[in-house]
Amino acid sequence: MTSVLVTGCAGFIGSHLVDFLLSKGATVTGIDNFRTGKRNNLASALANPRFVLLEMDICDSSLLQRVAETYDTIFHLAAVSSVKLSVENPALVHRNNVDGTLNVLELARIRDAKRVVLSSSAAVYGNPSSLPVNEESPLNPQSPYAASKISAEEYLVAYGNSYGIEPVILRYFNVYGPRQTCSEYSGVLSIFINQALNSEPITVEGDGKQTRNFIYVDDVVRATYLASEANRARGETINISGSEAISVLQVAQAVLSAVGQTSSRIVHLPERKGDLRDSIGSMSKARRLLRFKPQVSLNDGLRRTVEWHQLESCSP
Numbered sequence: 001m002t003s004v005l006v007t008g009c010a011g012f013i014g015s016h017l018v019d020f021l022l023s024k025g026a027t028v029t030g031i032d033n034f035r036t037g038k039r040n041n042l043a044s045a046l047a048n049p050r051f052v053l054l055e056m057d058i059c060d061s062s063l064l065q066r067v068a069e070t071y072d073t074i075f076h077l078a079a080v081s082s083v084k085l086s087v088e089n090p091a092l093v094h095r096n097n098v099d100g101t102l103n104v105l106e107l108a109r110i111r112d113a114k115r116v117v118l119s120s121s122a123a124v125y126g127n128p129s130s131l132p133v134n135e136e137s138p139l140n141p142q143s144p145y146a147a148s149k150i151s152a153e154e155y156l157v158a159y160g161n162s163y164g165i166e167p168v169i170l171r172y173f174n175v176y177g178p179r180q181t182c183s184e185y186s187g188v189l190s191i192f193i194n195q196a197l198n199s200e201p202i203t204v205e206g207d208g209k210q211t212r213n214f215i216y217v218d219d220v221v222r223a224t225y226l227a228s229e230a231n232r233a234r235g236e237t238i239n240i241s242g243s244e245a246i247s248v249l250q251v252a253q254a255v256l257s258a259v260g261q262t263s264s265r266i267v268h269l270p271e272r273k274g275d276l277r278d279s280i281g282s283m284s285k286a287r288r289l290l291r292f293k294p295q296v297s298l299n300d301g302l303r304r305t306v307e308w309h310q311l312e313s314c315s316p
């Protein structure tokens with residue numbers, strides 16, 4: 001691995017990926033417009049001479065002028081990643097996730113990038129008819145966010161077919177860990193941890209019986225790296241999911257015990273629009289093509305995430 005580009009480098013997953021790639025000896029250029037990303041997430045990267053930060057928007061027409069180098073791999077993570085925000089403002093999500101992806105793919109084409117790894121989402125499956133959901137399952141977007149990810153995936157495939165770029169599509173399931181923000185637009189685990197640490201009620205949307213496959217961010221980063229290296233991953237779409245299925249209610253209880261909080265109550269709010277009932281992914285393709293298996297258990301991951309929340313602010 002030599003020279004790589006990471007879009008969304010200051011975000012939750014992107015910043016961990018940058019740290020990992022630097023630790024592997026790569027030279028990394030990162031792009032971020034700091035919409036949700038934080039400079040603090042890049043504290044260690046910014047001290048590394050092999051890291052260059054370009055503060056800019058991927059939708060910007062000056063992308064090509066500002067990014068003049070050739071990269072072996074482009075990791076494309078920049079996106080508006082909130083289902084809730086996509087329901088409120090679909091045009092914003094389309095611009096960032098679809099137009100932005102097209103701009104990044106143009107960059108890949110003109111600068112002769114070898115491989116583009118797209119961070120897509122399990123949201124593309126909607127509510128599948130059988131679980132665990134595998135990569136052949138029909139796509140059924142329940143939110144504009146899901147539609148934007150399907151569109152980004154299709155552009156990636158088309159650029160692979162038209163221009164010979166090697167596309168790899170990763171469908172992440174529920175990712176959690178340090179650096180995840182905790183606004184109403186964020187992932188459920190960071191919201192719950194923040195509520196528990198502040199002795200606030202844990203707000204479960206719906207009946208809490210929705211099931212999820214949570215995966216710790218270090219595992220996602222390792223899978224993303226393997227996808228950039230493995231020959232067998234070329235042109236493939238691969239689920240990246242945790243191995244333990246758990247209901248949202250059980251997660252709320254696990255958070256309370258990880259935080260050691262006995263006074264917080266669990267309260268139920270109306271179901272969230274665009275939310276999925278069950279999101280459990282089959283990992284057999286990731287195992288076969290990437291030799292990937294998650295290593296961090298939910299208990300360990302929760303403990304590490306709670307420790308981070310106790311030291312750092314998760315507010316956006």
Ligand SMILES: NC(=O)c1ccc[n+]([C@@H]2O[C@H](COP(=O)([O-])OP(=O)(O)OC[C@H]3O[C@@H](n4cnc5c(N)ncnc54)[C@H](O)[C@@H]3O)[C@@H](O)[C@H]2O)c1
Binds near residue numbers: 033078176
């Ligand atoms: N967190 C999850 O559970 C999850 C699950 C499935 C898929 N994903 C995908 O993984 C990727 C990373 O997600 P995350 O959780 O780290 O989200 P995040 O919001 O923390 O990171 C996204 C980053 O992209 C940047 N960004 C957004 N629009 C941009 C633009 N137009 N130009 C430049 N930078 C821009 C943001 O500032 C942020 O730093 C996203 O593509 C998301 O859709 C995440």
